[in-house]
Each structure stands twice: as structure tokens, then as C-alpha cells.
Amino acid sequence: MMLQAASNPLMKVENLVVEYSVGGKTIHAVSDVSLEIARGETLGLVGESGCGKSTLGRAVLQLRQAVSGKVLFDGHDLTSLKGEALRKMRRRVQLIFQDPIASLNPRRRIGDIVAEPLVIAGVKDPEERWRRVSEVLSAVGLDPALVSGRLPHEFSGGQCQRICIARSLVLNPEFVICDEPVSALDVSIRAQILNLLEEMKARYGLTLLFIAHDLAVVKAVSDRVAVMYLGRLCEVGPSEQLFARPAHPYTALLIEAIPVPDPDVRPTTSVPVGEPPSPIAPPSGCRFRTRCPRADARCASEVPELRVVAPGQFAACHHPLI
Amino acid sequence: MSGALLSVENAVVDLPTPRGNLRAVDHVDLTVGAGKTLGIVGESGCGKTMLSRAVLQLLPKKAKLSGRVMFDGQDLTTLPAEKLRKLRGRSLAVVFQDPMTSLNPVLTIGTQLIETIQEHLELDLAQARQRSIELLTAVGIPAPEQRLTQYPHQLSGGMRQRVAIAVALSCEPKLLIADEPTTALDVTIQAQILDLLAREQQRRHMAMIIITHDLGVVAGRTDEVAVMYAGRVVERAPTPALFKQMRMPYTEALLAALPKLDVPPHTPLPAISGRPPDPTRPLKGCSFSPRCRYSAGRCSTEKPRLSPAETLEHLYACFHPIAAGGRA
Numbered sequence: 001m002m003l004q005a006a007s008n009p010l011m012k013v014e015n016l017v018v019e020y021s022v023g024g025k026t027i028h029a030v031s032d033v034s035l036e037i038a039r040g041e042t043l044g045l046v047g048e049s050g051c052g053k054s055t056l057g058r059a060v061l062q063l064r065q066a067v068s069g070k071v072l073f074d075g076h077d078l079t080s081l082k083g084e085a086l087r088k089m090r091r092r093v094q095l096i097f098q099d100p101i102a103s104l105n106p107r108r109r110i111g112d113i114v115a116e117p118l119v120i121a122g123v124k125d126p127e128e129r130w131r132r133v134s135e136v137l138s139a140v141g142l143d144p145a146l147v148s149g150r151l152p153h154e155f156s157g158g159q160c161q162r163i164c165i166a167r168s169l170v171l172n173p174e175f176v177i178c179d180e181p182v183s184a185l186d187v188s189i190r191a192q193i194l195n196l197l198e199e200m201k202a203r204y205g206l207t208l209l210f211i212a213h214d215l216a217v218v219k220a221v222s223d224r225v226a227v228m229y230l231g232r233l234c235e236v237g238p239s240e241q242l243f244a245r246p247a248h249p250y251t252a253l254l255i256e257a258i259p260v261p262d263p264d265v266r267p268t269t270s271v272p273v274g275e276p277p278s279p280i281a282p283p284s285g286c287r288f289r290t291r292c293p294r295a296d297a298r299c300a301s302e303v304p305e306l307r308v309v310a311p312g313q314f315a316a317c318h319h320p321l322i
Numbered sequence: 323m324s325g326a327l328l329s330v331e332n333a334v335v336d337l338p339t340p341r342g343n344l345r346a347v348d349h350v351d352l353t354v355g356a357g358k359t360l361g362i363v364g365e366s367g368c369g370k371t372m373l374s375r376a377v378l379q380l381l382p383k384k385a386k387l388s389g390r391v392m393f394d395g396q397d398l399t400t401l402p403a404e405k406l407r408k409l410r411g412r413s414l415a416v417v418f419q420d421p422m423t424s425l426n427p428v429l430t431i432g433t434q435l436i437e438t439i440q441e442h443l444e445l446d447l448a449q450a451r452q453r454s455i456e457l458l459t460a461v462g463i464p465a466p467e468q469r470l471t472q473y474p475h476q477l478s479g480g481m482r483q484r485v486a487i488a489v490a491l492s493c494e495p496k497l498l499i500a501d502e503p504t505t506a507l508d509v510t511i512q513a514q515i516l517d518l519l520a521r522e523q524q525r526r527h528m529a530m531i532i533i534t535h536d537l538g539v540v541a542g543r544t545d546e547v548a549v550m551y552a553g554r555v556v557e558r559a560p561t562p563a564l565f566k567q568m569r570m571p572y573t574e575a576l577l578a579a580l581p582k583l584d585v586p587p588h589t590p591l592p593a594i595s596g597r598p599p600d601p602t603r604p605l606k607g608c609s610f611s612p613r614c615r616y617s618a619g620r621c622s623t624e625k626p627r628l629s630p631a632e633t634l635e636h637l638y639a640c641f642h643p644i645a646a647g648g649r650a
Binding site for chain 2: 042048156186187189191192198217219222253254255257258260262264265275
């Protein structure tokens with residue numbers, strides 16, 4: 001499927017399917033997802049918990065094996081790479097997790113934590129390692145001389161996330177997957193980290209896949225946004241366009257549900273009652289149909305394909321809003 | 323203030339820690355009128371949860387509380403344990419962030435609801451069961467009869483929070499404290515739960531305190547907002563007045579730091595530099611002064627008192643408040 005607008009994609013996901021079994025039941029975590037991310041672009045991936053957005057991020061990195069489909073990074077199919085070849089390719093792709101404190105080994109010093117990827121990559125010269133470590137620590141706003149001898153518990157959540165970002169940058173990656181990087185942080189710290197990610201992206205020429213459940217956060221950093229529901233993509237499009245004119249009823253619902261910090265904006269109560277169905281037995285046809293105000297018989301029988309609804313904007317819906 | 327259902331007077335909560343005394347709540351005064359909704363907003367560690375625990379008299383054993391907590395004409399700080407237990411659940415109810423911590427995992431939904439109802443109200447089993455079904459229906463749970471026989475783990479997070487709300491509402495409380503009731507939930511479920519709380523609050527003419535870190539949650543759903551920072555209330559106002567004209571720089575900065583949907587992507591966010599002070603090392607001056615861009619002069623040496631703006635309802639603690647219509 002040549003659906004997405006990106007020219008010169010650095011990352012290309014083709015018909016990716018990821019399933020895993022829990023207690024003998026199959027969870028359809030990612031079902032036939034195709035995406036392209038252009039070099040230098042930030043693609044935001046939004047959806048509610050359990051929609052498969054994190055699984056997709058992990059499958060891209062080959063941390064979770066896909067049932068079928070391809071993950072093409074700079075032309076190489078990561079799903080077919082193994083051993084040393086995969087490890088070499090992974091150096092160019094890094095991951096930042098949601099819980100910054102849990103992702104740092106509590107018994108190791110910051111300097112060693114940040115240098116670890118270099119050790120694994122075979123950089124033997126300690127001076128060369130220290131040069132890289134101090135460069136990335138300074139880049140994320142920490143004083144290398146002051147922090148590198150200390151342990152993670154001496155730092156706040158926001159600082160731990162800075163350390164995680166430094167570690168992800170130390171190998172000079174081209175592509176960074178940020179999985180809910182700010183959702184564990186307080187509002188005042190969240191803005192600092194979002195600004196830092198933007199700075200790092202510009203400074204190191206990164207391409208980002210930014211996974212989050214908060215639409216406002218995603219919009220703040222993304223060039224394009226992909227909306228995921230129960231393992232499938234609902235809509236993909238340029239950020240501003242998607243927020244101004246959502247085509248998929250689920251995108252519209254997500255936008256409507258954001259609490260607005262303005263007492264003159266009365267909270268809408270048109271949000272349909274109901275919760276996402278189980279990914280063990282997703283609904284037939286369109287997976288959103290059980291909560292969708294526009295659903296009809298066709299939605300139950302026919303899976304909607306992603307189709308162009310506006311320039312660069314694609315929606316998988318039989319009854320799009322535009 | 324007369325006519326208040328709840329009034330917290332000069333509350334101080336001290337927690338002994340290995341690093342020294344931690345003042346979690348620092349001289350807080352608050353009132354909530356019958357049928358009114360108060361939002362308490364602040365970041366983690368600002369003392370908002372400790373304050374609510376002080377109201378509920380559910381502070382950690384080592385904590386020391388001074389001041390008064392007047393609820394419905396009684397001082398809860400001097401009430402004997404037995405009377406307190408009767409009061410909690412009956413006229414003073416609470417909904418926590420994680421419904422799994424308030425629901426017992428080994429008891430069915432029905433047992434938990436019926437037990438609470440029978441503990442506080444004179445109803446027989448059949449009546450209590452009937453009331454449980456009514457409550458589950460009211461909080462939007464489909465097929466309530468079947469839910470009574472289910473265990474908490476069989477329900478989704480949103481459904482569990484609905485059950486926790488049903489338990490809290492079961493004895494028609496006069497005051498409901500909702501501590502981050504939607505933080506663990508997805509955005510579409512959050513909207514539903516907040517609507518549910520607002521609807522039941524109005525229907526039952528119940529007073530409610532919503533504790534949250536999200537200014538968006540309090541904006542459309544409270545009568546009054548108190549903003550907390552480092553254990554103190556730094557601004558308090560009727561909700562429309564607060565959002566119309568914030569006086570305290572921290573409140574303004576907190577709102578500005580939120581990503582907005584109407585701003586183009588890649589616009590740098592006005593972040594608040596630094597981080598909250600160490601609560602075991604209290605500052606002499608205003609706790610926000612090291613991070614405040616308006617800080618000057620006595621901000622670092624003297625604590626500003628909570629004092630009224632144009633109206634007596636709008637209070638703020640700042641030497642250099644934001645002037646009406648923007649910064650002077």
C-alpha cells in the first residue's frame with residue numbers, strides 16, 4: 001500500500017501484524033498496519049491504552065516479533081535480520097520509555113548507564129566513551145562532571161528522563177521511538193522535556209516516532225499524526241489538518257474528550273457511552289463500530305481501508321466526517 | 323465562614339522522615355459549602371493528597387496534624403475513632419485514583435456494595451441488593467444484576483472506577499472527595515467519569531472536592547479552585563474568576579505550560595524552569611520564587627500571605643501578582 005504522503009521514508013512499516021497469546025487466547029495487538037516516516041519527520045502515534053501503539057513501537061525495533069509484515073529501515077528489512085546484523089542496525093534506532101526511573105538501573109552510576117550503549121557497541125577507548133557521554137549529558141542540560149558519579153535515586157523524574165534521553169543519543173542514532181516519554185511527569189516538567197526533545201531532534205537531525213495517549217502533547221511535537229484504535233490505524237494526516245478537520249469519528253471523539261482549561265468551554269456530553277472492546281475478540285468489520293454513532297450494517301461486514309479524504313490525510317471509515 | 327459544610331482551619335501536616343521533618347501541608351484554610359464543588363490543583367508532592375487525607379483523618383500513623391477540620395458542625399480531629407468510622411462512608415466518602423486500591427479483589431462487587439450499605443443504613447439484604455442495582459445503573463454500568471456476582475478484576479479500569487463511585491455514593495454522602503479520579507483512565511473514559519461525577523453531584527446536592535493535577539479537569543466542573551504549591555494554597559478563587567484573571571505567577575505558568583490544541587506544532591512551550599523545592603528543606607521566602615520569572619526583592623526572604631484581590635473570594639499569595647488585564 002503506497003498510502004502515506006512521506007517521500008524518502010526512513011522508516012516504512014508494511015502490513016505489520018503482531019499477535020500474542022495470553023492464557024491460550026490470541027490478542028490481536030497490531031493488525032495490518034502500514035506507515036511511512038520521512039527522514040527528519042516526527043510522526044505522532046495516538047490511541048488509548050491497549051490500542052497496540054506501544055506494541056507497534058516495539059515491533060518496529062524487533063523487540064516483539066511480528067506475525068507477518070515488513071519493517072523497512074533505510075531500505076533494510078529489519079524483520080529478516082538476525083544476530084549481529086540486527087544489532088548493528090539497532091544502533092541507529094533507539095527507544096525512550098515512559099517510566100524514566102524504572103528504565104535506569106538503580107545500582108549503577110549515571111556515567112556508566114549512559115556509556116553502556118557504547119560499551120555494547122564496542123567502543124573500547126574510555127576517553128572516547130567519556131567524550132561522548134559528557135557531550136550528550138551536556139546536550140540534555142546536565143553537568144557531566146556533577147552527575148556522572150551519582151546514582152539514579154538522587155535525581156527527580158524529569159532529570160531521570162533527561163538521562164534516558166542522553167543514553168538514547170549516545171550512539172548517534174537516526175531514529176528514536178519515544179513511548180509516552182512525558183506521561184509520568186508533572187505538567188511543569190513535561191514542557192521542559194518536550195522542548196528538550198525538539199531541541200535534540202534539531203541538533204542531531206533525528207527522525208521521531210512519538211507515541212502518546214495525550215493528543216495535545218502529540219500535536220505539540222508532530223508533523224503528522226496517526227490515530228490507532230484496537231490494533232488498526234483509523235486516520236493519518238498532517239497534525240494541524242487532522243485536528244482542524246478530523247475525518248474519522250474516533251479522532252473526533254478523542255479531540256472532543258480532551259478537557260479544555262477554559263471554564264467558558266462547557267464540557268461536551270456527547271461522548272458515546274461505552275468502552276473499547278477486547279482485543280482478544282475485536283468486532284468484525286470496523287473495530288470502532290461498537291462505539292461509533294455513524295455505524296451501520298456495512299461497518300459490521302466490511303473492514304474499511306485507509307483512503308484519501310484530503311491532501312495527505314487518510315481515514316479508514318465507510319462514513320467519514322469529511 | 324458560616325454555612326460551610328467543611329472548613330479546614332489552619333491545617334498543618336508534618337511527616338517525620340529520615341531526612342528531617344517534611345511539612346506536607348503548611349497552614350491551609352479551605353471551605354466547601356453544601357452542594358458546592360471545589361477543585362484542588364497541584365503537581366505531585368504539593369500536598370494535595372495529604373490535605374485530603376487530613377480531612378478524612380486517614381493520615382499515615384506518624385503524621386502530625388494541627389489545626390481544625392470542621393465537618394457538619396463537628397471537629398474531626400477530636401472525634402473518637404468509632405464515631406469517625408461511622409462518619410466515613412456514611413456522610414464523608416472518597417474515590418481514589420486507582421479503583422483497585424479501594425475495591426477488595428477477593429470480594430464480589432455485590433458483597434462490597436451490600437456490605438457498605440448495610441454497615442451504614444438500616445436495610446435488609448433484599449433492600450440493600452435492590453439499592454446496589456440502582457446505584458450500578460446510576461453510574462452507567464450495563465447489566466447490573468450480573469455485575470453483582472463479578473470480581474473487580476473481571477471489569478475494565480473505567481468500569482471499576484464506576485463501581486468505586488457507586489460504593490462511595492451508596493450512603494448518600496454529604497461530601498465526596500475524588501482524589502485524581504480519572505488520572506489512571508483513558509481520555510474518552512475520563513470524560514465519561516467526570517460527567518458522571520458532575521451529574522450525581524448535582525442530583526444529590528452533594529458537596530465535592532476534586533483533586534487533580536490537570537487544570538483542564540477543574541475548568542468546566544468546579545465552583546471554586548484552590549491551587550497548591552509546596553504544601554500551601556497559593557491561589558484560591560471562584561473558577562470563572564480564576565481563569566479570567568490569574569494573579570499568582572505559578573497558576574499562570576502552570577496553565578501556560580500545557581500543550582494547547584490551537585497552537586501550531588513545534589511551537590516551544592513556555593516551560594517552568596527548575597523543579598519544586600525539597601519539602602524537607604523549606605525556603606524562607608516564597609516557595610515558588612526560585613522558579614518564578616517575576617521574583618524580586620523580598621520574594622526570597624519573606625513568605626507572602628494569602629490575601630484578597632479585588633474581591634474577597636479571590637485570594638493569592640504573591641508580592642508581585644499579575645495585574646488585572648495583564649502584567650503591569
